[in-house]
Amino acid sequence: MTQENARQPNQPAGLLAWIERTGNRLPDPVFIFLWCILAVVIISVIAAMAGVSAAHPTQLDGAGNPLIIEAQSLLSATNVRRLLVEMPATFAGFYPLGFVLVVMLGAGVAERSGLFAAAMSSAVSKAPQAILTPTVALVAMLGNLATDAAYVVLIPLAGVVFAAAGRHPIAGIAAAFAGVSGGFSANLVVGPLDALLFGITEASAETIDAGWDVNIAGNWYFIVGMTVLFLPVIWLVTDRLIEPRLAPADAANGDGGDLFESTTAGAVKTNAADLSKAEKLGLKRAGLAALGIVLCWAFLCLGPGTPLVDESAAVEARLNPLYQSLVAGFFLLFLATGWAYGSATGSISGHRDIVRMMSEAMADLGYYLVLAFAAAHFVALFNWSNLGLIFAIGGASALEASNLPLSVLLVLIILLTGVINLFVGSASAKWALLGPVLVPMLMLIGVSPEMSTAAYRVGDSATNIITPLMPYFPLILIFCQRWQRNFGIGSLAATMLPYSLWLLITGLVMTIAWVILGLPLGPGASVGFMLPGS
Numbered sequence: 001m002t003q004e005n006a007r008q009p010n011q012p013a014g015l016l017a018w019i020e021r022t023g024n025r026l027p028d029p030v031f032i033f034l035w036c037i038l039a040v041v042i043i044s045v046i047a048a049m050a051g052v053s054a055a056h057p058t059q060l061d062g063a064g065n066p067l068i069i070e071a072q073s074l075l076s077a078t079n080v081r082r083l084l085v086e087m088p089a090t091f092a093g094f095y096p097l098g099f100v101l102v103v104m105l106g107a108g109v110a111e112r113s114g115l116f117a118a119a120m121s122s123a124v125s126k127a128p129q130a131i132l133t134p135t136v137a138l139v140a141m142l143g144n145l146a147t148d149a150a151y152v153v154l155i156p157l158a159g160v161v162f163a164a165a166g167r168h169p170i171a172g173i174a175a176a177f178a179g180v181s182g183g184f185s186a187n188l189v190v191g192p193l194d195a196l197l198f199g200i201t202e203a204s205a206e207t208i209d210a211g212w213d214v215n216i217a218g219n220w221y222f223i224v225g226m227t228v229l230f231l232p233v234i235w236l237v238t239d240r241l242i243e244p245r246l247a248p249a250d251a252a253n254g255d256g257g258d259l260f261e262s263t264t265a266g267a268v269k270t271n272a273a274d275l276s277k278a279e280k281l282g283l284k285r286a287g288l289a290a291l292g293i294v295l296c297w298a299f300l301c302l303g304p305g306t307p308l309v310d311e312s313a314a315v316e317a318r319l320n321p322l323y324q325s326l327v328a329g330f331f332l333l334f335l336a337t338g339w340a341y342g343s344a345t346g347s348i349s350g351h352r353d354i355v356r357m358m359s360e361a362m363a364d365l366g367y368y369l370v371l372a373f374a375a376a377h378f379v380a381l382f383n384w385s386n387l388g389l390i391f392a393i394g395g396a397s398a399l400e401a402s403n404l405p406l407s408v409l410l411v412l413i414i415l416l417t418g419v420i421n422l423f424v425g426s427a428s429a430k431w432a433l434l435g436p437v438l439v440p441m442l443m444l445i446g447v448s449p450e451m452s453t454a455a456y457r458v459g460d461s462a463t464n465i466i467t468p469l470m471p472y473f474p475l476i477l478i479f480c481q482r483w484q485r486n487f488g489i490g491s492l493a494a495t496m497l498p499y500s501l502w503l504l505i506t507g508l509v510m511t512i513a514w515v516i517l518g519l520p521l522g523p524g525a526s527v528g529f530m531l532p533g534s
Contacts (some may be wrong), residue, residue: 033374036433037381040074044385047071054393069393072385079384083377094203094376099195099216099327100368106334107145107192108361109354113342115286116143118279120154129165133175136161137234140179141227145191151180151472156479169483170495171243177476178234178499181464184427185457186226190217193427195327197453200431203379204439205449207389209532216326218450218525219457222514226458229510233502241498247484282344289340293333297325319523368428375432388436393444406447407512410455413438414508417459422467427460448529450521454514458507465496 027035048071055066072079083090091097110116123139136158143154155176162172185193194216202214275283300308301322308322338357342348348357382388420430434456442452467473473492480487515527 030371030374032429033371033378033432037374037378040378040381040385040387044071044074044381044387047385047387047390048073048076052390054390056389056393069386069389071387071390074381074385079381082384083381087377090380091373091376094199094372094379097199097369097372097376099199100192100372101362101365102327102331103192103195103334104361104365105358106331106338108364109342109348109357110334110338112357112360113338113347114279114345115282115338115341118275118283118341118345119286121157122275122283124154124157124161129167132162132165132167133171133238134231134235136172136175137179137183137231137238138227140176141183141186141230142188144180144184144187144193145189151475155180155476156482159479159483163483168243168246170246170480170487171238173476173479173483174242174495174499175234175238177465177496178237178503179230181472182461182496182499182503183226183230183234184461184464185219185223186230186461187223188227190220190223190326191330194219194223195330196428197431197457200379200428200435201439201449201453203383204388204435205443207383207436208440208443211532212449213324215324215450215522215525218522219454220522221519222454222521223457225510225514226461226507229506230503233506234499237498237502242495246495276345278345282341285340285344286337289336290333293329293336297322297329300325371426371429375429379432379436382436389440391437391441406445407515409442410447410451410511410515411508413452413455414459414504414511417456418463418504421460421463430460431456443529444531446528446530448521448526450525451515451527451529454521455511458504458511462500462504462507466493466500 050071052071054069056069061067074080074083120139120143124136140154140158155173158172158176159169160172163169198214198216198218202212205212297308300306301319308319308325310318310321335354339348339354342353348354417430417434420434431453435452438456439449439452443449473489477487477489477492480492514521518527520526
């Protein structure tokens with residue numbers, strides 16, 4: 001028996017094997033933050049003893065000279081007392097926490113009522129065969145608003161729909177996986193991920209500009225652009241590169257029939273093309289509920305008093321209340337549509353079901369709460385030490401001296417993020433580590449926090465689909481093995497690699513073009529940034 005034949009079907013080789021071995025040696029992201037906290041404490045003590053400091057570029061002291069920022073030891077009596085006394089406030093005040101909890105209260109109802117599953121099933125199953133691939137890819141990118149439901153419901157459903165159309169089911173799974181995970185930040189609407197990332201961005205930006213206000217629609221135009229460009233990429237890669245190289249569909253030795261058993265509330269049936277009358281009625285009611293929420297928000301912007309428009313503010317800031325209300329808006333949107341759908345299908349029989357679904361959604365966030373506790377204290381300690389600001393000032397000076405074009409700097413950040421993503425899968429965990437340095441550093445050279453966040457999102461999305469450390473990677477592998485039993489980790493990674501490369505290249509080109517053209521990233525969000533007082 002040759003060495004290759006002796007290798008187990010699911011055993012990766014080469015680069016994939018190295019990535020898996022290295023990644024498996026990494027601790028849980030919670031403990032990564034704890035180790036980072038320990039490192040920050042040690043570095044802060046050394047830096048304080050060495051008298052490390054930097055001149056703030058925008059703030060002045062009492063004598064009118066640049067304010068000197070000095071490194072602070074985190075083992076000083078003041079900082080130790082601050083850590084222990086303010087621990088509850090540090091956790092509760094972590095910017096992304098409130099955003100995520102509020103949005104997920106509503107999203108939990110929409111998911112558990114079966115709305116997400118039915119909407120995705122209806123959209124995919126009705127697609128004409130000629131545009132089946134782009135329909136699956138588009139629904140997958142939009143479906144990432146549904147988080148778990150998109151992975152658990154949409155991806156295996158895509159395999160069933162492709163098989164029913166006489167196409168290879170694994171090609172459908174690959175296209176859906178590329179849309180949900182490779183296009184993780186791409187969408188046509190703002191969602192929970194925007195609230196999560198921009199909460200961290202705000203905490204990072206305030207070290208330079210305390211008056212900077214979060215706008216979770218700050219990347220809206222950019223993520224729409226990602227959707228428009230990623231869609232044909234996934235379409236062409238699936239139809240021209242992936243499907244022709246797969247084994248013939250009639251050689252697949254599974255039927256996928258058990259892929260939808262009790263995976264989520266309201267999970268679709270194997271024959272997803274036929275929704276019941278109750279489900280169709282539920283979708284209609286959900287659509288009316290969504291329209292009602294949109295009209296309500298429009299009234300609050302246009303009606304008497306305009307609560308969501310600050311008429312006294314400058315023109316560019318008048319819509320800030322609207323942007324800041326979007327978290328509440330998405331909570332009510334998901335809640336209203338989920339309730340409307342559930343009341344029609346019977347998954348919600350009364351208000352107690354609503355409360356139960358919200359409670360279950362909060363229970364699912366248990367791990368995130370633990371992660372947020374560790375991340376909150378890492379960010380807080382990093383800020384208290386002044387190391388982030390000092391590194392940012394020094395890094396900004398080095399970047400200015402390098403004379404590298406802005407587009408090149410952002411490309412390097414995207415590539416750095418993509419490499420780190422192979423080992424740390426959580427989008428919020430990576431941004432909580434990178435944001436406190438990258439955001440203020442780039443602000444000091446005239447790059448807006450929204451642009452920093454957008455560049456991070458490109459790198460974070462592209463490599464999700466090729467690392468075995470991605471939490472849903474094993475689940476996707478199982479979906480594939482239901483159709484082709486010898487389909488291993490290496491097979492899945494090799495199948496997804498062309499998507500990853502082309503999505504990364506497309507994202508890089510798009511980012512460069514966006515910067516060169518100076519296009520707005522979202523309502524009131526530009527590529528450039530003006531330092532306060534300049």
